[in-house]
Amino acid sequence: MTTFKAMQYGPLGKAVAAAMPHTEADPIGVYAATLSLWSAAVAGKVFQPSGRPTAFWSALVGRSRVGRKGFALATARAILDPSIGSFLGTRMRKGISSGPSLVTTLFEVEQESLTSEDGRDGRVMIAEGEWASVLKRANRDATYHDQLINAWDGEAVVNTTKGKGGKREEQRIDVPLLGYHVHIQPGRWAPLVKPEFALGGAFNRIPHFLVNQSKSLPSSVKKPLDAVKETPALTRAYRWARERAREMELSPEAAARHDAYRAEFDDRMASLPEAVSCFIERGDENLLRIACLLVAAERKTVISVKAWEAAHAMIEYSMACTEKLINEAQQGTGRQMKSVEQIIRESLTRYGGEATRTLILRSLGTRGNADSMEAAIEKMPDVVMEKRAGSAKGGPKPVVVRFVDATREHERPAVQQAQEQNEHQEDEEVEERPKLTVVPAQRKATAVRPPAKKASEPVRKSAPRKAATKRAATSPPQKESANPLAGLL
Structure with missing residues (x-):
């Protein structure tokens, strides 16, 4: 599973690494909380290449005490407080569990800012240490999750109230600037993260991170976080971000990587049941939001x-955590997530012993990607991945995964062969995805096809077969059939 080191980048990553000796929290939990606080601090000033917001929300999932979720948030505050001034001290809220109260909170904060020296500023950071309690109430409100979705998307949120004399008044925030960070225990996740709200998109906007205690600090250290110092680079970055609006852009190389990832991500989502994909189907945009925030800190x-x-390492880790939570939630029903190797074998069996790389990736869904598939195939002595000759019209060579054990390479119907040829053609763009090294068959000592028998060797046949052969010898020669299935019948 991806480590914090793979996710660490720029001043934010360095600040979290520098704080870790002074906290018992999980470094990934601290990183996620820091990114959420940072995104709220620069809200309304840093935008994606598309102009959409860069709000990054997060949920830490860990057992009480051993998860050290509160430690993670406290460490994130210790990192950012010296750099972003009074923002967290004046704009953090909690206990909001209905759509109307959420809109009212945003509206009131924005109205209060109109009399300040800096002018309109509707930034709000919601941090819920007990998300389970909030969800119990929020799940009974028809508007709470919808208002959260609108805020994450950067769409207007509206609430209508009764003013003096019973007159109806509208509270409207055209550009909501909302940060969101929550904590929950794994055992309370499944009963409260309701599928009907997940299908509506309420939870795929909140990446989940499983966390555990990183270590125990000596009891003699009473306030370990006091040792966390200001990060001058973040102080300068905050001032830079608040000066004016910044629209981020991908470098040509990063744009190519992101386009390839999106194509793969779409395949993964299409292959999953909707009840699973609904938890992670905003992964590609969350990846881009993380990248924007990391670069803004520079x-x-x-x-x-x-x-x-x-950013890719972080979002892939989050999706793996979500998969684990779904798996644990299904244990009571007897439904279990399968390993990458099991899925590859079942897919090859289903497709007659051979399938394109894209078909295997679709079967894996969120259980793996191209790299994990390659790693699993390396450990499977009877499976190989190789390139095939391209079509007569040219184009990329299809990459196939197949069994190399002759006893498992059974004949496939001609109709299935034709379907797979069409799938080879459909995969032309996907075959150019980066970071996938094709594994030649000759690299595996055990993956060798048995030598073919020489034409001169006698073929042993059963008794009934001999009789049929004898009758054929006395019959007049037949004209060769043009039917390609004749040799199989």
Whole structure:
């Protein structure tokens, strides 16, 4: 599973790493909380290449005490407080569990800012230490999740209230600037994260991270977080971000990587049941939001490949955590997530012993990607991945995964062969995805096809077969059939 080191990038990553000796929290939990607080602080100033917001929301999922979720949030505050001034001290809220109260909170904060020296400022950071309690109430409100979705999307949120004399008044925030960070225990996740709200998109906008205690600090250290110092680079970055609006852009290399990832991500989502994909189907945009925030901390507007890769590692880790939560929620029903190797074998069996790389990736869904598939195939002595000759019309060579054990390479119907040829043609663009090294068959000592028998060797046949052969010898020669299935019948 991806480590914090793979996600660490820029001033934000360095600040979290520097704080870790002074906290018992999970470094990934601290990183997720820091990114959420940072995104709320620069809300309304840093935008994606499309102009959409860069709000990054997060949920830490861990057992009480051993998860150290509260430690993670406290460490994130210790990292950012010196750099972003009074923002967290004046704009953090909690206990909001209905759509009307959410809109009212945003509206009141924005109205209060109109009399300040800096003018209109509707930034709000919601941090819920007990998300389970909030969800119990929020799940009974028809508007809470819808208003959250609108805020994440950057769409207007509206609430109608009764003013003096019973007159109806509208509370409207055209550009909601909302940060969101929550904590919950794994055992309370499944009963409260309701599928009907997940299908509506309420939870795929909130990446989940499983967390555990990183270590125990000596009891003699009474306030360990006091040792966390200001990060000057973040102080400068915050001032830079608040000066004016910044629209980020992908470098050409990062854009190519992101386009390839999106194509793969779409395949993964299409292969999953909707009840599973609904939890993670905003993964590609969350990846881009993370990358934008990481680069903004460098006071840059161009997203490099390294920044994209760090964001990719983080969102892939989050989706793996969500998969684990779904798996544990299904244990009581007897339904279990399968390993990458099991899925590859079942897929090859289903497709007659051979399938394109894209078909296997679709079967894996969120259980793996191209790299994990390659790693699993390396460990499977009877499976190989290789390139085939291209079509007569040219184009990329299809990549196939197949059994190499002759006993498992059974004949496939001609109709299925034709379907797979069409799938080879459909995969032309997908075959150019980066970071997938094809594994030649000759690299595996055990993956060798048995030598073919020489034409001169006698063929042993059963008794009934001999009789049939004898009758054929006395019959007049037949004209060769043009039917390609004749040799199989």
